[in-house]
Amino acid sequence: MTRFDEEKMAIARNGNVRLHWREDGAGHPLLLLNSVGCDLTLWDGVVAHLKGFRVLRMDMRGHGASDSPAGDATLDQIASDALAVLDAAGVDRAAVCGLSLGGMTAMTMALNAPSRVSALVLACTSARMDRQVWDARIAAVRGQGMAAVVDPVMARFFSEEFCRDHAGAVAAIRDCFLRLDPQGYAGCCAAIRDMNLLERIAQIAAPTLIIAGDKDIATPFEGHGSEIARKIAQAAVRMMPAAHLAPVEKPDLFAALVTDFLSGVPGAGRV
Numbered sequence: 001m002t003r004f005d006e007e008k009m010a011i012a013r014n015g016n017v018r019l020h021w022r023e024d025g026a027g028h029p030l031l032l033l034n035s036v037g038c039d040l041t042l043w044d045g046v047v048a049h050l051k052g053f054r055v056l057r058m059d060m061r062g063h064g065a066s067d068s069p070a071g072d073a074t075l076d077q078i079a080s081d082a083l084a085v086l087d088a089a090g091v092d093r094a095a096v097c098g099l100s101l102g103g104m105t106a107m108t109m110a111l112n113a114p115s116r117v118s119a120l121v122l123a124c125t126s127a128r129m130d131r132q133v134w135d136a137r138i139a140a141v142r143g144q145g146m147a148a149v150v151d152p153v154m155a156r157f158f159s160e161e162f163c164r165d166h167a168g169a170v171a172a173i174r175d176c177f178l179r180l181d182p183q184g185y186a187g188c189c190a191a192i193r194d195m196n197l198l199e200r201i202a203q204i205a206a207p208t209l210i211i212a213g214d215k216d217i218a219t220p221f222e223g224h225g226s227e228i229a230r231k232i233a234q235a236a237v238r239m240m241p242a243a244h245l246a247p248v249e250k251p252d253l254f255a256a257l258v259t260d261f262l263s264g265v266p267g268a269g270r271v
Contacts, residue, residue: 062184
């Protein structure tokens, strides 16, 4: 539980899967989607700086207080979960900001349900990843649990400077990671492994901002964000002095980039 009020939390359903979500603020709807390995508290620092938006957040399947279905997940399923949260919130159309797996989910939403997405913010994400890397992580977690991969994951999440200067914030993300259901986490890792977005995303027409961390070794801009920028027409790009979890390292700057971008999109900016 965070400092936010418990009564703002709610449950949506996508078939048999229960999805934990919450909302803060008022204004044009903005859905925030997490990285794999994190719950909705990832966005606490950013939400404090997002004024004039109705901010929706969710725990993806396999994370936080949402259900952890057995087996491999797909991006189509996770995108359908996000749409179920919008339905539960009574939102027909929202700007969608996704980090890492959240960005992959946001792109899938824009492809599968374009009328529901007013704008995209794709942060520290990719449209194609190395299958062998994710196969190895899935095998390790399913065989040995979350502790088997926590150290290399944290090293990819954060810059060395942030780990040194913000040990408490890193410890909180680490604790959240270790509490995850290994099977639920592995299922979402499979969605990343099986992703097939790069040859499809040229179809995306929603105004798009790509945010990249200049210290991100998990999805460095060259080869990841750069490929998305090449495919999505007129996508804007902004660089941040941060590693993979840019919203945690620089929440005020991240919020400013999102707010400035959405202010130029009719029906998506803050009110």
